[in-house]
Amino acid sequence: MQSDFDIAIIGAGVIGLSIAAKIPKKFSVIIIEKNRTYGLESSTHNSEVIHAGIYYKIDSLKHKLCLNGNAMIYDWCEKYGVHYNKIGKLVVSLHDNESETFENAWELASKSGANVRRISKNELRKLEPSVNIAAGFLSSNTGIIDSVGFLKSLEFVAKNNGVNFGFNNNLQELNRNSKFFKLGVIDDDGSATEFTADIVINAAGHGSPNITRMLGYPLDGSNNNFPVFEQRINKGVYFDIINSKINNAVHHLIYPVPKNQKLMQNYIDKVGGLGIHLTKTLDGIIRLGPDTEWIKQRSSFSFDYQNSDNKLMNFFNAGKEFFPDLKIDDLVPSHVGYRTKINVLNEEYSDFLIWVHNGYVHLGGIESPGLTASLAIADKTLKLLNVS
Ligand SMILES: Cc1cc2nc3c(=O)[nH]c(=O)nc-3n(C[C@H](O)[C@H](O)[C@H](O)COP(=O)(O)OP(=O)(O)OC[C@H]3O[C@@H](n4cnc5c(N)ncnc54)[C@H](O)[C@@H]3O)c2cc1C
Numbered sequence: 001m002q003s004d005f006d007i008a009i010i011g012a013g014v015i016g017l018s019i020a021a022k023i024p025k026k027f028s029v030i031i032i033e034k035n036r037t038y039g040l041e042s043s044t045h046n047s048e049v050i051h052a053g054i055y056y057k058i059d060s061l062k063h064k065l066c067l068n069g070n071a072m073i074y075d076w077c078e079k080y081g082v083h084y085n086k087i088g089k090l091v092v093s094l095h096d097n098e099s100e101t102f103e104n105a106w107e108l109a110s111k112s113g114a115n116v117r118r119i120s121k122n123e124l125r126k127l128e129p130s131v132n133i134a135a136g137f138l139s140s141n142t143g144i145i146d147s148v149g150f151l152k153s154l155e156f157v158a159k160n161n162g163v164n165f166g167f168n169n170n171l172q173e174l175n176r177n178s179k180f181f182k183l184g185v186i187d188d189d190g191s192a193t194e195f196t197a198d199i200v201i202n203a204a205g206h207g208s209p210n211i212t213r214m215l216g217y218p219l220d221g222s223n224n225n226f227p228v229f230e231q232r233i234n235k236g237v238y239f240d241i242i243n244s245k246i247n248n249a250v251h252h253l254i255y256p257v258p259k260n261q262k263l264m265q266n267y268i269d270k271v272g273g274l275g276i277h278l279t280k281t282l283d284g285i286i287r288l289g290p291d292t293e294w295i296k297q298r299s300s301f302s303f304d305y306q307n308s309d310n311k312l313m314n315f316f317n318a319g320k321e322f323f324p325d326l327k328i329d330d331l332v333p334s335h336v337g338y339r340t341k342i343n344v345l346n347e348e349y350s351d352f353l354i355w356v357h358n359g360y361v362h363l364g365g366i367e368s369p370g371l372t373a374s375l376a377i378a379d380k381t382l383k384l385l386n387v388s
Helices: 014-022 061-080 096-111 121-127 147-160 205-214 244-249 264-271 312-322 370-384
Strands: 005-010 029-032 089-093 116-119 135-139 143-145 164-166 169-176 181-187 192-202 231-241 253-256 277-280 286-289 293-295 331-342 353-357 360-364
Touching: 005 014, 014 029, 014 147, 014 370, 061 143, 061 147, 061 370, 089 096, 089 121, 096 116, 096 135, 096 264, 116 121, 121 135, 143 147, 147 164, 169 192, 169 205, 192 205, 205 231, 205 331, 205 360, 231 312, 253 312, 286 312, 286 331, 312 331, 353 370, 360 370
Parallel strands: 005 029, 005 192, 029 164, 089 253, 192 360
Antiparallel strands: 089 135, 116 135, 169 181, 181 192, 231 286, 231 293, 231 331, 253 277, 277 286, 353 360
């Protein structure tokens, strides 16, 4: 008996869609998504930054796939007309007493292979006259992208290649026999459907550990034959600046190094992100954030994408570090995202997890720079599966 599909992908976020778009036409493919359409979770609740790869542990998957993905995503945008702006990013210290952290950030960046250069105080004043910067370096391959446009282009290519889309289908059962995988989905009316596939690619973001559990793999890393699949959640909130005078006066993304810290990577691992920084949308609006907040409850956590406004004062204070004249009315609550991080043991580095086992692929911990790295992650996944 033959299976219904060669390949089933679970999750139509940027990772599932990138893989779907890159699978050669000769394979029969289905992509299953529990929501009514693609990209409603992390893939559209992020900073929309095309990262250059400067903050990650050298030679980690995050580092290598970000560097490759950066070039690939710009090429893709050109080819498919996705809106982007290679605006450049300044990593800065806003105060003279942050030089140790700044030098550590520079050391990481200068070893990363990304295109970075130190900027003199004079040039900083010319590049960003409205922000008082003590020291800075420029990452010129950092940009911003229309994430929805990117997802749309991936869906377009996948559909053109004959990929089947199953929206409103929540994967509830997954098991394998000696021949293939059996998948059980429930649609939004509560009807159950079963089908089979030779290969299953789990690109379910926050839902990926649950799917791996269905196959009986241990999640917590206690068995040395398997990696840790469990994930932690870290919430990030944004506020936008709606004062056009301020918005028009800023020309780059600006990432201040954290205060009272020595090592950038230790800081990122501890708090779960880079701390509140300044990005711009393609419409020219300054977006402050995302901040960081570990979510303790994990198993039954429900993702609320509303910004309740209760962090306004934190953002006002962070914004005043850049713009001393900022008024509280210049800020409005913007979106909310949830980072997904592998719950590493023994303070290991929390890297992307791309794990292949007998036709099953688990993609875990695909937090930032997952959007940037998506096309490179897709290539790596298909290479590991010998799908070409
Ligand atoms: C606050 C924040 C800021 C970020 N900023 C950036 C940035 O500037 N640049 C960058 O490169 N990256 C950034 N990222 C990272 C990037 O957004 C993610 O790496 C990327 O979106 C992950 O995509 P995904 O497809 O793995 O996950 P998702 O987009 O979450 O997709 C997973 C999909 O699987 C579906 N699913 C789950 N369970 C099931 C099931 N049982 N059955 C069917 N479907 C299921 C979900 O509904 C979802 O649609 C940021 C992330 C966050 C949270």
